[in-house]
Amino acid sequence: MPLSAPAEREPLHRREITMHGYRRADGLFDIEGHLVDTKTYPFENLDRGTIQPGEALHGMWLRLTVDDDLMITACEAATDFSPYDICPMAAPNFAALAGVRIGPGFTRAVKERVGGSHGCTHLREMLAQMATVAFQTVYPVRRKRERDDPEAAKAARDRMIGTCLAYAPDSPIVTKRWGAAEPG
Missing domain, CATH: 3.30.390 (Enolase-like; domain 1)
Known part of the structure; x- marks a missing residue:
């Protein structure tokens, strides 16, 4: 447990x-x-x-x-x-x-x-x-x-970044999945 x-x-x-x-x-x-x-x-x-x-x-x-x-x-x-x-x-x-x-x-x-x-x-x-x-x-x-569709991929990334700890802009998950997050 x-x-x-x-x-x-x-x-x-x-x-x-x-x-x-x-x-x-x-x-x-x-x-x-x-x-x-x-x-x-x-x-x-x-x-x-x-x-x-x-x-x-x-x-x-x-x-x-x-x-x-x-x-x-x-x-x-x-x-x-x-x-x-x-x-x-x-x-x-x-x-x-x-x-x-x-x-x-x-x-x-x-x-x-x-x-x-x-x-x-x-x-x-x-x-x-x-x-x-x-x-x-x-x-x-x-x-x-x-x-x-690269545009759909970018839109999905933009929707996900910042939604939780794993998808924090500076998270290793974000870097591994998409490279460095673009600033706001």
């Missing part, structure tokens, strides 16, 4: 999130996420009565369909389990993400379309991770384009 040994503790809450990326036969890509929250103890809920240990408090699905430029062409959400009867009514609003590109400004665009009372906190929070899964899923197609 990579973390240090924990203090003595009692499990109370579990959130499981699974995400998968798929290439579709039509050339688009589906990114699917599933979130399930459970507790280890029974508790009372306003709409559902007693929720038993291990029973899903939240059970939600999200599917983004994107093209190889990470433009969302469709978004579908579904809520199987929620704390309140009204919660599933937020799912159709996520269709408003069609036409949003995953990249700079993505978080702002998500907030504008499904933020606050237009959406669901749990589905909205999944989108940041799904954006990363989309990038990883589409990577082979984008990488081939970069090998074939």
Whole structure:
């Protein structure tokens, strides 16, 4: 285990999130996420009565369909389990993400379309991770384009430099992959 040994503790809450990326036969890509929250103890809920240990408090699905430029062409959400009867009514609003590109400004665009009372906190929070899964899923197609097109390669390099420790302008990874980074 990579973390240090924990203090003595009692499990109370579990959130499981699974995400998968798929290439579709039509050339688009589906990114699917599933979130399930459970507790280890029974508790009372306003709409559902007693929720038993291990029973899903939240059970939600999200599917983004994107093209190889990470433009969302469709978004579908579904809520199987929620704390309140009204919660599933937020799912159709996520269709408003069609036409949003995953990249700079993505978080702002998500907030504008499904933020606050237009959406669901749990589905909205999944989108940041799904954006990363989309990038990883589409990577082979984008990488081939970069090998074939020097302009695409430069644009990809410019997008990556400065995004994390490994891609810091003075990182040995940047030097190894692209040579010395060009100043800002």
